[in-house]
Amino acid sequence: MKLATLKEGGRDGTLVVVSKDLALCQAVPGIAPTLQAALDHWEEMLPQLQAASLSLNNGAARHARPFDPRACHSPLPRAYQWADGSAYVNHIELVRRARGDSMPPELWTDPLMYQGGSDSFAGPCDPITGLREEWGIDLEGEVAVITGDVPLGSGVEQAAQAIRLVMLVNDVSLRNLIPNELAKGFGFFQSKPASAFSPVSVSPDELGDDWRDGKMHRPLTIHLNGALFGQPDAGTDMLFSFPQLIAHAAKTRDLQAGSIIGSGTVSNKQGGLHGSSIGNGGVGYACLAEVRMYETIEHGKPQTPYLKPGDRVRIEMFDQRGRSLFGAIDQQVMHA
């Protein structure tokens, strides 16, 4: 089952069921007006949503219309929780080295996670706007899940059962604001502007074998200004699975239905700047900070700039037959 949210209809948009091939969609006002409403009553609504999905995929839906990702908001235009892990430890190591920070050994056993702002997400094709170039605008390509209710103290098994939908994220980061903010000790705030999510969210059963062990096992494809910039595999080097990240988040509190848990920037271990570059057969990067770190190590300073007005970021994921699973996040940076 694939679900998306059209912008029309108010702050929470309008829930639509989307066909497997992302060609068609249909609103389901008789079931749930919004994705949050569906998540609030998931057990009751799931059979009806599955029936609507089946009907749409069989060509039997009477009110089907073409699916346009540009008409979409993020699946949850605003959410009650966005908690982003950092499960690709290669990324943590590189970014911390770029900041001059060391790598505490407990990060190999205890997940890193920050509480993100969730009240005002960007849509998947919305511009990245209002941000100054000197703040160091970076993309971060990630995978995320939307959960059902997860009671305080839930274990990994229980957390796995609570995963409702999978999607992609561009967790935009302001790299030049991060060091001062983290030095104050309270974590990210101003350095994390609005994230955008893929137009389509997909139930784990729909993903077949590409979803297993609580991870997505497909490359995350990143284009920067039309050129392939990265295709790291989301299932490789992910030290903590989504169920582990969810259980971590629920250690001291309940997570309510509609909580979004992120993987952190997808990142694979590679052999330095040469070995990691797409042109040399590497898998590239899901953020600019990583290539800048490799450049710093090998050339003494970063050479690739952060994003500037006009730059375009595209983040998507394809199945083994090359079909887009979640639609594309496709954002252009605008002048502030």
Place this chain on the structure above:
Amino acid sequence: MKLATLKEGGRDGTLVVVSKDLALCQAVPGIAPTLQAALDHWEEMLPQLQAASLSLNNGAARHARPFDPRACHSPLPRAYQWADGSAYVNHIELVRRARGDSMPPELWTDPLMYQGGSDSFAGPCDPITGLREEWGIDLEGEVAVITGDVPLGSGVEQAAQAIRLVMLVNDVSLRNLIPNELAKGFGFFQSKPASAFSPVSVSPDELGDDWRDGKMHRPLTIHLNGALFGQPDAGTDMLFSFPQLIAHAAKTRDLQAGSIIGSGTVSNKQGGLHGSSIGNGGVGYACLAEVRMYETIEHGKPQTPYLKPGDRVRIEMFDQRGRSLFGAIDQQVMHA
């Protein structure tokens, strides 16, 4: 105007208008079913809510019923944003000294703020449950505001106009989890379990002169197991006003209607352990960490324990005539 949310009616509860004396309330389903719905359409709904409030206070409401704080959830049972500042710099200094951290000079000019979990608040009279005593359970008495929409880059004036409602908070903290969590660099997560808010939220105009310069100017009254534990003045030593905190939060992103911004633990500068204690004419404390810090300075180690099962915390605020403004947060710690 005073607004509250009864638990009945689903995850977001039921919005009620409350009389000035907190004796009566009335649901307003014809205006807005929930507080978030009212905030989403505030300009349109405000005149209707004010009319309902006037009618209730004049004894003309036909469906008025007794107001019972124990039937209340927090005004927003779940919110799209809970961003907590730390505006009482005396508290920051004491707590950082208790942790062995220094006080960076920029904290006097740049507000500290963390992104809190907002998907699952506790009700004002709900137990504090599921938490282990060894985690170091502490109360934190604070003031908070609920905002309307605040566009990215808003200044202090614009932020001031966006303040919709004022309320109190118990920002429960797990002191013994904080040092390791902050050492990882991503801020609080597991160390901040569910916060609880006062049963009643109040519009600034209703607070008269007690609300001025973007601050509440009344003591925050804290009882611990029935004994007065603190009554620091919320308007004294608040280095950053609510409009300043809101503008800080909106520097790099939009804040959507229903965002909650907290003051941080209310704390007044006082003369050490002796001078600060209630028994010696001091104003006491709005959290246990502060008295433990004074004890450490003067006796080499803390003597007051953190909260244990059975302990009861009561947080409220009275006007000059001794009338409760927001109703009381009244929570008992339960065995995990």
